[in-house]
Amino acid sequence: MATLVMQLLGCDVASLNTVHFSNHTGYRQFKGTRATAEQITDLYEGLCQSHLTDFDVMLSGYAPSAAAVEAVGAIGMDLQRKAEKKPGSFFWALDPVMGDQGRLYVNDDVVPAYKKIIHHADLILPNQFEAEVLSGVRIASLSTLAEAITVIHATYNVPHVIITSVDLAGFSESSAQKTPPNSLTIIGSTTCSDGTPRLFRVDVPALDCYFSGTGDMFAALTVARLREAVFAADPQLQTTKSWVSPDDVKATDLPLAQTTVKVLASMHNVLEKTMEARNAELRAADTQGDEQLSEEERQKRQHLRNSKAAEIRLVRNVRFLRAPTVEFQAQEWKKEDLPSGSA
Amino acid sequence: MATLVMQLLGCDVASLNTVHFSNHTGYRQFKGTRATAEQITDLYEGLCQSHLTDFDVMLSGYAPSAAAVEAVGAIGMDLQRKAEKKPGSFFWALDPVMGDQGRLYVNDDVVPAYKKIIHHADLILPNQFEAEVLSGVRIASLSTLAEAITVIHATYNVPHVIITSVDLAGFSESSAQKTPPNSLTIIGSTTCSDGTPRLFRVDVPALDCYFSGTGDMFAALTVARLREAVFAADPQLQTTKSWVSPDDVKATDLPLAQTTVKVLASMHNVLEKTMEARNAELRAADTQGDEQLSEEERQKRQHLRNSKAAEIRLVRNVRFLRAPTVEFQAQEWKKEDLPSGSA
Numbered sequence: 122m123a124t125l126v127m128q129l130l131g132c133d134v135a136s137l138n139t140v141h142f143s144n145h146t147g148y149r150q151f152k153g154t155r156a157t158a159e160q161i162t163d164l165y166e167g168l169c170q171s172h173l174t175d176f177d178v179m180l181s182g183y184a185p186s187a188a189a190v191e192a193v194g195a196i197g198m199d200l201q202r203k204a205e206k207k208p209g210s211f212f213w214a215l216d217p218v219m220g221d222q223g224r225l226y227v228n229d230d231v232v233p234a235y236k237k238i239i240h241h242a243d244l245i246l247p248n249q250f251e252a253e254v255l256s257g258v259r260i261a262s263l264s265t266l267a268e269a270i271t272v273i274h275a276t277y278n279v280p281h282v283i284i285t286s287v288d289l290a291g292f293s294e295s296s297a298q299k300t301p302p303n304s305l306t307i308i309g310s311t312t313c314s315d316g317t318p319r320l321f322r323v324d325v326p327a328l329d330c331y332f333s334g335t336g337d338m339f340a341a342l343t344v345a346r347l348r349e350a351v352f353a354a355d356p357q358l359q360t361t362k363s364w365v366s367p368d369d370v371k372a373t374d375l376p377l378a379q380t381t382v383k384v385l386a387s388m389h390n391v392l393e394k395t396m397e398a399r400n401a402e403l404r405a406a407d408t409q410g411d412e413q414l415s416e417e418e419r420q421k422r423q424h425l426r427n428s429k430a431a432e433i434r435l436v437r438n439v440r441f442l443r444a445p446t447v448e449f450q451a452q453e454w455k456k457e458d459l460p461s462g463s464a
Numbered sequence: 465m466a467t468l469v470m471q472l473l474g475c476d477v478a479s480l481n482t483v484h485f486s487n488h489t490g491y492r493q494f495k496g497t498r499a500t501a502e503q504i505t506d507l508y509e510g511l512c513q514s515h516l517t518d519f520d521v522m523l524s525g526y527a528p529s530a531a532a533v534e535a536v537g538a539i540g541m542d543l544q545r546k547a548e549k550k551p552g553s554f555f556w557a558l559d560p561v562m563g564d565q566g567r568l569y570v571n572d573d574v575v576p577a578y579k580k581i582i583h584h585a586d587l588i589l590p591n592q593f594e595a596e597v598l599s600g601v602r603i604a605s606l607s608t609l610a611e612a613i614t615v616i617h618a619t620y621n622v623p624h625v626i627i628t629s630v631d632l633a634g635f636s637e638s639s640a641q642k643t644p645p646n647s648l649t650i651i652g653s654t655t656c657s658d659g660t661p662r663l664f665r666v667d668v669p670a671l672d673c674y675f676s677g678t679g680d681m682f683a684a685l686t687v688a689r690l691r692e693a694v695f696a697a698d699p700q701l702q703t704t705k706s707w708v709s710p711d712d713v714k715a716t717d718l719p720l721a722q723t724t725v726k727v728l729a730s731m732h733n734v735l736e737k738t739m740e741a742r743n744a745e746l747r748a749a750d751t752q753g754d755e756q757l758s759e760e761e762r763q764k765r766q767h768l769r770n771s772k773a774a775e776i777r778l779v780r781n782v783r784f785l786r787a788p789t790v791e792f793q794a795q796e797w798k799k800e801d802l803p804s805g806s807a
Contacts (some may be wrong), residue, residue, distance in 0.1 A: 128468060128779050141481055143510025152510030153503075160497055167486025167495030171768050425514050436471050 122334040122433070123180060126341035129439050135173065137164050139184045139193070147333035148428045158188035165196045176200060176211065180344045182337055183218040187230040194238030201241055208362040212348070215242035216340045219251050236277075243363040244281035244347070244377075245273070246340050252284050262292050266308060267320065267454075274312050280363045281377050282318075283309040285339055303327050307385060308454070311375050313368045320454040321372040325385050330396050334433050335388065342384040342442070350376035371453060378451040386445035394441070395434045402430040465677040465776070466523060469684035472782050478516065480507050482527045482536070490676035491771045501531035508539045519543060519554065523687045525680055526561040530573040537581030544584055551705040555691070558585035559683045562594050579620075586706040587624035587690070587720075588616070589683050595627050605635050609651060610663065610797075617655050623706045624720050625661075626652040628682055646670050650728060651797070654718050656711045663797040664715040668728050673739050677776050678731065685727040685785065693719035714796060721794040729788035737784070738777045745773040 124136040139161065142153035161184075168174050179197055184190045197213045204211035217235045220226045232254060239245055239255070253260050256269040256276070266287060273282055287306045305327045310318040351364045354376055358364055366375055406426055411419050435442075467479040482504065485496035504527075511517050522540055527533045540556045547554035560578045563569050575597060582588055582598070596603050599612040599619070609630060616625055630649045648670045653661040694707045697719055701707055709718055749769055754762050778785075 125468075125471060128471075131779050133775075133779055138481070138484060141484070141507070143507045144514055144516055148514045150510075150514060152506045152513075163495045164484070164486045167493075170495075171487055171491045171493060171772070172765075173487055173772060422515075429514070429516060432476075436474050436476055 122337040122435075123182060123341040125435060126338055126442065127180070127345050129435070129442050130342070130345040132178075132345055135168065135176070137161060137196075139182075139189060145333045145428075147331070148425060155185035156189065158186065158192040161189055161192040162195070165192075165199075174200060174203065178211070178344050178348060179213045180216070180340055181213070182216045182340065184231075185227075187228060187234040190231055190234035190238065194234070194241070197238065198241050207360075209351075209358070209360045209364055212244070212344075212364060213242045214244040214246065214340060214344050214347075215239060216246045216336065217251050217255065218336070219254060221248055221250050223250055225254075239277040239279055242277075242279055244283070244343075245277075245279050246283050246285055246336075246343065247273075248285050248336070249287050252282075260287070263289075267318070270308065270310050270318050270320065274310065274318055275316060280312045280365045281310070283307065283343065283377070283381060285336060301326075303329075307381060309375075309377050309381050310372075311365060311377050314365075319370075319372040319375060321375065321378040321381070321451045322454045323378075323381055323385055323449050323451050325389055325449055328389075328392050328396055330392075330399065330431055332392060332395065332431055332433055333428070335392070338388060338391075338433065338435075339384060342387055343380055346380040346383050347376060350380045373451045373453050382449050382451050383445065385449050386447045387442050389447055389449075390441035390445050391433065391435065391438045394438050395431065398434050399430040403427070406430070465680040465778075466525060466684040468778060469681055469785065470523070470688050472778070472785050473685070473688040475521075475688055478511065478519070480504060480539075482525075482532060488676045488771075490674070491768060498528035499532065501529065501535040504532055504535040505538070508535075508542075517543065517546065521554070521687050521691060522556045523559070523683055524556070525559045525683065527574075528570075530571060530577040533574055533577035533581065537577070537584065540581065541584050550703075552694075552701070552703045552707060555587070555687075555707060556585045557587040557589065557683060557687050557690075558582060559589045559679065560594050560598065561679070562597060564591055564593050566593055568597075582620040582622055585620075585622055587626070587686075588620075588622050589626050589628055589679075589686065590616075591628050591679070592630050595625075603630070606632075610661070613651065613653050613661050613663065617653065617661055618659060623655045623708045624653070626650065626686065626720070626724060628679060644669075646672075650724060652718075652720050652724050653715075654708060654720050657708075662713075662715040662718060664718065664721040664724070664794045665797045666721075666724055666728055666792050666794050668732055668792055671732075671735050671739055673735075673742065673774055675735060675738065675774055675776055676771070678735070681731060681734075681776065681778075682727060685730055686723055689723040689726050690719060693723045716794045716796050725792050725794050726788065728792050729790045730785050732790050732792075733784035733788050734776065734778065734781045737781050738774065741777050742773040746770070749773075 124134050127134050139156045140153065142151045144151050179200055181193045181197060184193050200211055201213060217239065219231060219235065247255055249260055252269050252273065256272040258265055258269040258272055260266050260269050270282055273279065285307060287308055289306045301324060303326060304324045307323045310320045313319055351358050358366060372378060411422055414422060467477050470477050482499045483496065485494045487494050522543055524536045524540060527536050543554055544556060560582065562574060562578065590598060592603055595612050599615040601608055601612040601615055603609050603612050613625055616622065628650060630651055632649045644667060646669060647667045650666045651663065653663045656662055694701050701709060715721060754765055757765060
């Protein structure tokens with residue numbers, strides 16, 4: 122997913138596969154192999170020895186063990202080190218894939234491995250649960266959400282953060298109720314020079330379907346679009362370490378905010394098309410054979426059918442990656458908007 | 465290369481990687497892993513158990529051992545078997561990757577492994593050397609070329625063959641001299657109902673550069689375009705086993721011939737753009753550090769630099785895959801065109 126999305130947006134990608142599975146894990150069954158830390162390191166050494174490491178951007182995602190996270194981290198750090206003399210010439214976006222919905226789906230030792238390497242990343246893209254794990258702050262309100270982001274910036278010295286999905290409807294505060302119904306909120310921030318967050322939020326309509334791969338899709342689109350936004354901004358920005366905008370740039374004018382808005386528009390278009398195709402596929406599905414199955418078998422068959430039908434339709438919807446037809450808005454999110462009593 | 469090309473032409477691809485290398489082998493050094501036969505089989509079983517095998521087309525390419533070739537062969541045969549009751553609903557294109565320029569670059573036992581599975585393929589795409597290996601005919605003239613194709617059709621019962629590059633300039637016959645200078649010839653054939661070949665040839669200008677991945681690019685474009693050409697032809701063809709056109713279809717009107725012409729046009733456009741980019745990259749290359757190297761080291765460094773500069777520029781030249789700007793012609797190649805005395 123991530124490789125193809127970047128390629129479709131015109132990036133030449135060297136993909137280092139950390140797993141090779143028959144299908145995504147949403148099917149609840151799969152076969153295949155996981156790369157060891159040694160194999161990951163070895164592939165990178167292969168690139169080094171042939172002088173093939175002139176990357177502008179690195180996107181790191183799921184790694185199947187703590188050792189693999191460390192190996193990926195070592196690659197990111199080596200590339201940062203190589204680019205040290207040319208600030209802005211290399212950017213590392215790190216998706217700290219650890220879990221979702223209150224549950225870790227990696228080994229416990231993966232968490233400290235991520236905590237060690239995030240210091241070196243330029244952007245991280247945790248979901249709400251991962252942001253809780255990294256910050257140690259339980260996110261149950263707008264104020265704790267702001268606190269979590271502030272803590273992440275400060276603890277890990279990471280200049281850009283996007284929390285890729287926040288369940289504001291689950292919050293109790295009155296200000297959270299202002300969120301349009303059936304919507305999903307994405308929160309982002311780029312630090313000011315004093316380390317304080319510059320927060321923005323984008324609300325998008327939620328689609329009533331579970332898709333696998335949206336996290337990778339979001340991250341890949343963000344990487345491709347952010348570089349574009351930085352190059353379109355003040356020319357100084359592209360030679361600034363980590364592409365951190367000057368303090369006078371408002372939250373909603375940040376390249377990160379402009380990127381997020383565009384990324385979400387592309388995703389909304391593609392996922393809407395996917396949902397149409399899914400519905401048509403499920404209507405046309407031949408379920409006659411199901412009658413002979415046990416209830417358990419029938420449910421499993423139905424889950425596999427649903428999972429396949431909901432596979433994101435990317436290759437035929439490339440136009441929406443390039444030029445989305447919807448437009449969302451980033452809103453600045455200031456301290457005074459937070460409920461009273463919050464930090 | 466193959467996966468991306470098919471995706472760029474709108475195909476949803478399930479890619480089963482038989483190797484995972486840091487770079488292509490043209491660099492003369494690489495690191496990474498090869499899939500075992502068991503790993504290949506396991507991934508396919510993963511697809512089967514979740515009902516993810518409704519493929520229209522399979523393209524098989526390089527496999528790193530005889531056992532791996534057998535494992536790939538078993539997948540192709542299983543998919544053929546599943547489609548048995550719906551002729552034309554599945555098509556297997558097999559690239560018998562074994563060697564080039566008179567030299568095998570696989571183990572000797574890979575050759576008999578290919579010879580066993582080719583019987584089940586619908587299309588094979590050998591280069592000149594691989595066609596010699598499969599036919600047992602040394603190709604040194606137009607007549608021996610025709611003989612090799614006839615033998616391949618007959619021995620392996622494979623209905624479509626494309627020989628992806630023929631060195632006609634190396635032939636001694638007068639008819640070969642008619643070939644325009646600095647050109648490359650591609651020969652294809654679809655059998656008639658009596659098993660005789662329907663031969664066509666396409667001459668294209670050769671580009672003075674060595675590119676890696678052109679074989680995979682050719683195969684992937686052919687697979688995507690052939691299905692399109694078959695669906696655009698007589699509606700009966702898409703439900704005909706192996707998409708073999710009726711006997712009254714002339715060689716140059718074959719979907720395979722129309723496909724080849726289009727594929728070569730796309731390739732010519734993309735490779736021409738690649739050559740321009742390569743030349744610019746080499747002109748701009750910083751070779752100052754080379755002076756301190758030994759002669760051997762300097763040559764190696766230069767080879768790595770040349771290899772990287774010649775990497776095929778695909779992602780920015782997608783428009784040429786979709787709509788090439790040059791047009792080539794397929795010519796019918798009849799027996800009477802062959803030098804006298806040939807079969």
